[in-house]
Amino acid sequence: MTRAPAPPQPEPLAPGEALRNALSLIRELRATGAGRFWIALVLLVLGSLTEGLSVLLLLPVLHLLSQSDGGLGRIELGQHHIGALNLPDWSIGLPTLLLIFVGLAVFQMLFNRGKSVYLSDVLLDFTNRQRLSLFRALSKARWDRVSRMSGAELEHALTGEIERIYMCAFYVLSILQAMIGLAIYLAVCLAISWPMTLITLGFGTVALLVMRPFRRRAARFGHRLQSRRMEQFRTVADFLGGLKSARASNREARHLDAFAASLDQTKHDTREFTRSNATGSGLFQLSLTTGAAAFIFLAITWAGLDLTRIVALLLVAMRIAPRFLGLQGQAQQLLVSLPAWRHVRTLSRKLTAAQDDSAGEATHVPPLARSIQLQDVSYSYEDSARAALDGLSLTIRAGEVTALIGASGSGKSTVADLLMGLIRAQSGTLSVDGTVLDAKALRGWREQTAYVAQESFLIHGSVRANLEGGAHGQLADTEIWHALEMANADAFVRELPEGLETRIGDRGVLLSGGQRQRIALAAAFLRKPAFLVLDEATSALDWQAQDCIAHSVKRIARSGTTVVTIAHRPSMVRFADHIYALKDGRVVEDGRGPELMARPDGTFRLMLQHEGYENVVPLKTGESH
Ligand SMILES: Nc1ncnc2c1ncn2[C@@H]1O[C@H](COP(=O)(O)OP(=O)(O)OP(=O)(O)O)[C@@H](O)[C@H]1O
Ligand SMILES: [Mg+2]
Structure with a gap:
């Protein structure tokens, strides 16, 4: 939640309003x-x-x-x-x-x-x-x-x-x-x-x-x-x-x-x-x-x-x-x-x-099997003169890693919010396996999603409490350690004074930024979502840790989780199966990595070249690190 500008000061009570307020309070007391x-x-x-x-x-x-x-x-x-x-x-x-x-x-x-x-x-x-x-x-x-x-x-x-x-x-x-x-x-x-x-x-x-x-x-x-x-x-x-x-x-x-x-x-x-x-x-x-x-x-x-x-x-x-x-x-x-x-x-x-129209009874959405699609969507934030998304269409194929790239403000996070059903486009549709999701289905759909952002939210509790928070039901220790390993967090958690039981302070202040991100990733992995969105989720990590997580993400995708990764650094996008490049709320480029690398002035190619990558490095599934 943002620290928005100060809200307007409340108006002083108008004559008679005090009585009306007192009466409304009595009504609520009666209820x-x-x-x-x-x-x-x-x-x-x-x-x-x-x-x-x-x-x-x-x-x-x-x-x-x-x-x-x-x-x-x-x-x-x-x-x-x-x-x-x-x-x-x-x-x-x-x-x-x-x-x-x-x-x-x-x-x-x-x-x-x-x-x-x-x-x-x-x-x-x-x-x-x-x-x-x-x-x-x-x-x-x-x-x-x-x-x-x-x-x-x-x-x-x-x-x-x-x-x-x-x-x-x-x-x-x-x-x-x-x-x-x-x-x-x-x-x-x-x-x-x-x-x-x-x-x-x-x-x-x-x-x-x-x-x-x-x-x-x-x-x-x-x-x-x-x-x-x-x-x-x-x-x-x-x-x-x-x-x-x-x-x-x-x-x-x-x-x-x-x-x-x-x-x-x-x-x-x-x-x-x-x-x-x-x-x-x-x-x-x-x-x-x-x-x-x-x-x-x-x-x-x-x-x-x-x-x-x-x-x-x-x-x-x-x-x-x-x-x-x-x-x-x-x-x-x-x-x-x-x-x-x-x-x-x-x-x-x-x-x-x-x-939210989707706040009521949720309609069950069958497990994601083929694809998630945004069709011709336009979205403008309230009081914003410019559309954040403008007639955008894209397809996220199930079991694949899809990367969203583009300059800051190009609309990547807005696309992610739409894909998770957190916001609804003013026009256009979101469909899962060919079925357009209405308000009730959006809520059902969120049962299958998980989200890790740059600023992860951690609770004031132990590492274990943070990991168990998002999961469905009780977790075995072996499962927890596996997820930590996937998130490249097992080594540092083992070194914490009380291991899994170490308390990590308010919003995780006792950990480094990168450690916090890795705990948040492990928690998301434990949730075993059908659809996982990583929005700059590894921005605080060194390249080795990012590489390790990239391997894990690819492994997770191969075992059935559909992943969307958003990042400004190549290490978290270059391994993606499919890439969409956004500019001013539109898709300007999309395709498989090698295809995009073949485009001389393509966004993807420029992004990789700028960081010294001459080729897309495909990560082999199951590759150890
Ligand atoms: N809550 C909001 N209210 C108003 N405008 C917003 C809001 N969030 C985003 N925008 C605007 O919508 C556009 C797209 O923003 P979005 O956050 O999707 O960009 P992004 O590609 O994720 O950028 P970044 O790489 O910096 O995270 C921007 O012009 C931004 O200013
Ligand atoms: Mg963003």
Whole structure:
């Protein structure tokens, strides 16, 4: 994947978009599992309800305490009612009442523990679902689209941003919880005094409305933070990607400066946000306190409530206020994290829209027996004015080695991508044994192909893990050593400290470039593909190693694998059975080696002569080296 130019910065959230994004997040949360979202919500409601009950229980306790015998008598619940709420006809003593109170607290603790675990499961499943769906979309998107995307952007979305999505879902649930809690307490409040409930509601709503500018600021900050994080991720990725060349020419300072500048900017933004956030919370708290004072004043002078009710109302109000406060705080936090959700969703949609037609069910393609053919194909890369391939036709005969040669940019790798079905030509066809491959068949066809490029991809693991990665099923040691021998890698692997079990570092950094290429070749040989493409696969090797691999490739071809080899050096093409020379996306020359050598100004002849080869040297099958 290329380090593409920086993608355009995401647009700031438009008004109403935050709500739409939050709703889409709720929809996705609901899709996490059969009714799990609803169970989570019910748990949240129950959580708030048990808190409400314990508050209600304080009323009779207060009543008992206010009795002349010091509260040790019994209370006849049936004789009491709070507002419209009639209490059951029970007689309860103070110790029982307090025991129930404690029991309720224990139940609440256990319940909350269970609830937290359940919610965490739902949140994690939701986050993993998003991660997997992005991964899946990425793996099914058309190669020409994916290869143009920024690797850093994709990496950032799949790692850092996903964590922030977890926080988004957490805040959404917290907001719902606060809203449900509020509704319940307002209902309790209503049971005590409806005019005071309206006043509470009025205060809360006005306070939330007054805080709108602070929420807008949070949304803007979230957007900036998103861009800064992306910028930092890209700087680190570029730095790591080009670490050696950066250090070799003392350019690390430039990366460092860019990183430091971005961190400074983030610090500045965060400080601004923290200040605004703290001002907002302070103001909100102030208005709620003013509201509480006005509330008490109105409750006594205007609503004329008795002391028990005022205390009960205050207790309820003390629970309502933090919920209003919580709503404001959680909304701000959600707005800060929401851009991550929007970005991951946009990326996922973009990838899904670019889904490869061949990503679905694969049609089985019978084993290659005769030939692979490109017929009159034209291919242009997106946004490219010039066609990379222009009416090109060629035939790759099964069991032969076919070489593609030509100047840089002539279209060789594009032909290879078409032959493997990684990209589809805008016009023309790819056929295998005379059957034109449609989208579904292309996927089936890739079961038979293997590809080794100049920059081979190795995993951070042992030599064995790298070799087994591409193979079908378990491999015997003898098979592994045979493949290593074919790739001219057996000698150096034997000398590694732990042989096959030696770990080769991130992308194989503990090996030399040529050693990495040979491991990649051995892995491809082990896959036993019907069709093998080698695109500059030995570019880092010395001529002896290249010769040895050329022999192996020829042997593999004779044992049934069809090979296409692309190289700028003669040693990897001169032994080919058939050669195609490309220029500006067209075939300008093709034939057997000796035939092409007979053409005085032929591309192939010039290529060989330039390197001092006067003749095509046919390699005899089975020739030892
Ligand atoms: N991902 C891409 N996006 C846009 N244009 C591309 C892309 N890949 C290749 N091209 C263009 O298509 C043309 C053919 O490129 P291709 O990679 O097939 O050449 P090549 O013969 O393999 O070159 P080289 O020998 O340098 O590897 C070139 O003009 C190149 O600039
Ligand atoms: Mg190429």
